[in-house]
Amino acid sequence: MLRARPVRHRWPMAWLPAVVSLPLLSSIVALSLSLTFFTGLAIAQEAPKSKGPAPLKTTLVDPREMGLEIEPGSVRIGRGENVTTTDADGQSVVAKLHVAIGKSAVVLLPDGTLAARQPDQFAPTDRPFAPLEKKLLAEQLLRDEVPGFKAKETRHYLYLYNTSEEFAEATSRILETMLPGVIAHAEQHHLTVHEPGLPMVVLMFKTEDEFQKYRRMPEGVVAYYHSLTNRVCMYEQSRLAQIRPDLAIQQSISTIAHEGAHQVLHNIGVQQRLSVWPMWISEGIAEYFAPTQTGARLKWKGAGQVNDMRMLELEQYLKSRGAGPADGKMIGQTVLAARLTSTGYASAWSLTHYLAKNKRTEFGKLLRELSQLGPLETLGEIQTPGICRENLDQFQQIFGDDLADTETRLVAHLKKQPYTDPLANLPHFVAMVQSGEGRLMRRSANTFHQRAFAEKWIGDIITGLPEKVRASARSNLQMFANRAQAEAAARSYLSGR
Known part of the structure; x- marks a missing residue:
């Protein structure tokens, strides 16, 4: 049985509301949605790979399932070529070729947006590419998308917000402390990383209504990273803060860190934009990087700290499963899944936590393999009932075939982790x-x-x-x-x- 530490009621930052909707609280479901994964039909063809060690066999995702109006075709990943095209205002700009699809392309615009271009909408050029300066980008977004918002610039981030100053400051503190930590952690696994080359934009809305008017999202989504725009969006006010301000604080900062982790990983070269990783590791590693520290020194706490909400859900799941021996089904279902339930998110976090702590060599190999996935590439097709068998093939090749043994060791690992039950005072x-x-x-x-x-x-x-x-x-x-x-x-x- 997982043991919870006594609940500590020290929440001096009571101003910070949660980004979680009340209907989701009772079941402790996933608190955020990353738009880095799409479940559309895959195109059964192998993508060409550049020469390198042990290239992955991959499948291509239909670009239309990613919101790109481009017909499927042969894919060639950009090699740094620059092209001329027009931006959203119709002005001529120099963009980078992100990926060519047949005679069409997805290009990276100076504002960091990935945009579809038909053959007559771009042309090769020798002119240099330059990211839009944060000041000019802020002026553009304030004029066209979020008029009336405030803007704040840091070295890597551009924050646009109409929230309270406290919420904006807390968000900035979490993300600014997270970035160097995630880079350092990736380097420990011998991943090739770099400083972000584009401003990372974070949009903070005061209310859920404003958040939904900006981009309609499914019910329950409280924050997300959007891989086409390279932006994190979130909102401040929630009904939960009026009922459980202590839980609201914990959920809010965890969600900020989770979506911030997605953005960082896509901007330092670990996960290429428009690549589709297995859901279990894409979400599991974001959860792994999400722990934060509350109180006056609110900041990112570091990779691999215990996630109390996920530990609680796993405790309940393992109890309900009974006292029988581990059979490997939890791991198998989690790794195969193309979509994750709430318990699936918790299982993905726990599996990532166990492997990163106890199978460091193999875990590093997994991350390096997945970092090879280029735009529109994934390991395999999604099959009925919403699974990808190649995800499990890769997992077993790296971590072994005996899922029951791995699950037994995973449960033993979890039982050693102390945590604070965030719902201890509820019925x-x-x-x-x-x-x-x-x-x-x-x-x-x-x-x-x-x-x-x-x-x-x-x-x-x-x-x-x-x-x-x-x-x-x-x-x-x-x-x-x-x-x-x-x-x-x-x-x-x-x-x-």
Whole structure:
């Protein structure tokens, strides 16, 4: 069983609201959506690769599934060529060829946007490419997209916001402390990295309505990194802050760091823009980089710190799964998935955490392999029911075929990680099962923060009983005000009191 540290109620920065919607809180689902992954149909052809060690066999994604109005065709990754084209205002600019698709292309504009261009919309040039200066970029965005916002420039970032100054300052502090740490961590795995060559834009909206008017997103999305524009977008105010300001702070800063990690990885050369990594590692590594420190010294805490929300969800999942030995299904399902559920995000984080801490050599090899993926490249096609078998093939080639053994070691690793239960003061359920009579009587009990998990656990326990005992088994489910009371009641029940 995963053990939670006592909850510490020190939240002096109560101004910082969460970026999480209330309907999602009860199930602790994923708090953010990265637009670095698209689940459209893949084009079954192998992309040409430049000469190098052990090139990956890849599949190409239909560019239309990434919002690019270009027909599929042969793909050639840009080699630094410059082209002339026009920007959104119709002005002639020098862009970089990101990827050629047939006779069309995706070009990198000076403002950092990736844009589709038809054959008659660009031409080769010897003129140099120069990123748009942050001051000019700010003027352009304030004029065309977010009028009335404030602008703040730092060495690598451009922040545009109409939020409170406190929220903007906290966001800046997290991202500014994260960038050098992520670069250093990537270098430890012998990845070729570089300083960001373009301004990294962060848009902060005061309200969810403004956030949705800027770009319509599915319900529950509270922040995202958009790989075509190279921007992180988020909003400040949420209903959760009025109910649980302590949890709101934790969720808010975690989401900022998660999406910031996606942006950094795409701008330092680890993950090429428009490449499609396996979902488990794309989201798992963003979660791995997301831990932050609250309080007056709010900042990025460093890669690999325990993610309390994910640990809580894994604890509940492992409890509900029963006491049987690990069978490898959790890892298999996570690695295969083209989309992740909330539990899938937690599993992806835990798997990334375990591998990065305990399989450093193999984990570094995985990252170096995936860094080879160029624009529109992925490992394989998405097949029914929403899985990519090549993801699992790669995983087993690097980490071994025995998923059950890996999962056993993963669970043991998690049990050693202390964490603070962020929901300890919310209602909890005690699930109880009694079977047999006299000396053969057995009692089982467990605590959960969700009724559904508790009911599933009861059903699994009873199903696992011998048939002769099953019919007479008795179960009960009780709700308590908080985790401490629920655990005390469970201990009392198990002791026969």
